[in-house]
Amino acid sequence: MSTVAGLSARVLRLPLRRPWGPDVPRVHVIEVVLTTSDGADGRGFSWTPTIGAGAVHALLTQDIAEWLVGRPAEPEVVWDGLWRHLHEAGSGGVTTIALAGVDLALWDLRGRRAGLGLTDLLGRRHDSAEVYGSGVNLHYSLDELVAQAERWVDTGHGAVKMKVGRPSLDEDVERVAAVREVLGPRRRLMVDANQRWDLPTARRAIAALAPYDLYWVEEPLLADATWAYAELRRATGVPIALGENAHTIHRFRDLLDAGACDVVQPNVVRVGGITPFLRIVALARSYGVSVAPHLLPELSGQLALTLPEPTIVEDVEDASFAALGCLAEPSGVVIADARLTAATAPGLGLRFA
Secondary structure (H helix, E strand, O other), X not given: OOEXXXXXXXXXXXXXXXXXXXXXXXXXXEEEEEEEOOOOEEEEEEEEOOOXXXXXXXXXXXHHHHHHOOOEOOHHHHHHHHHHHHHHHOOOOHHHHHHHHHHHHHHHHHHHHHOOXXXXXXXXXXXXXXXXXXXXXXXXXXXXXXXXXXXXXXXOOOEEEEEOOOOOHHHHHHHHHHHHHHHOOOOEEEEEOOOOOOHHHHHHHHHHHHHHOEEEEEOOOOOOOHHHHHHHHHHOOOOEEEOOOOOOHHHHHHHHHOOOOOEEOOOOOOOOOHHHHHHHXXXXXXXXXXXXXXXXXXXXXXXXXXXXXXXXXXXXXXXXXXXXOOEOOOOOEEEEOOXXXXXXXXXXXXXXX
């Protein structure tokens, strides 16, 4: 069995064509390259949209690199041991984001050794997956928001997501009503509050927005507010989605045990990679709760094609790796007519320029 011989990492700072707000003009990718004792290599990445890229890079090149050398180059073997090693620095967050770079590199290595892309390595269950149009658009004017919704309709999306949580609830109602008018009655509309509300505010807001036939309300409360989520879910008929800011399977189990949500949204990087992502999906299925992966369509889309149930994939406008122009070659993941397909090179199929 080959072992890990070394790790290197670099930070890519990628300007967003459509900034996610005045404070988010760019996102960060931390590319990770593992070399093995038999001369092979695997390439993965960590990712963070705002803060933490430097901390992730330091954790990878210092504590993680030192621990990894000489370990078996197998993702499941490495993941649990490395998570325990990093636990003193935190069970999730920076630690799992950094760990994802290693896990993805090891899955890339496994796929390349097998001559299979990730989807076929794990077992392809679907030829394509539905993609919903998503926008980080709370700062958009009403006209800009409507224009974005019209673009989604023009590209064939049957489901879209917009941000809510403006200072005035009346503004949110006006904006949701305008997008619903563009979409018509049959397309699905999701809203994302990005943790902006407390429980009383969320109750009022959801009641005011419910007439616009919301498919789900995402992160209406602080991600850590488990009790409040359970209370809110009992008080409303609109499905609750959350999980992009849950970092471990233990946190997902707490949310599911509490009956806090109808949809879980693991971010494959924030949870620590493919190895824990698959465990979280299996856990959610045991509770009868659906999964909708958060962001990163070139990776989440490949995984969606391997899951038992049809899974909807998020594509934030102009924020995929292809749209950011950071890939050295096409990934093989294609979004057309609001469907995603994957025919990648062996491994993850992701090579950064």
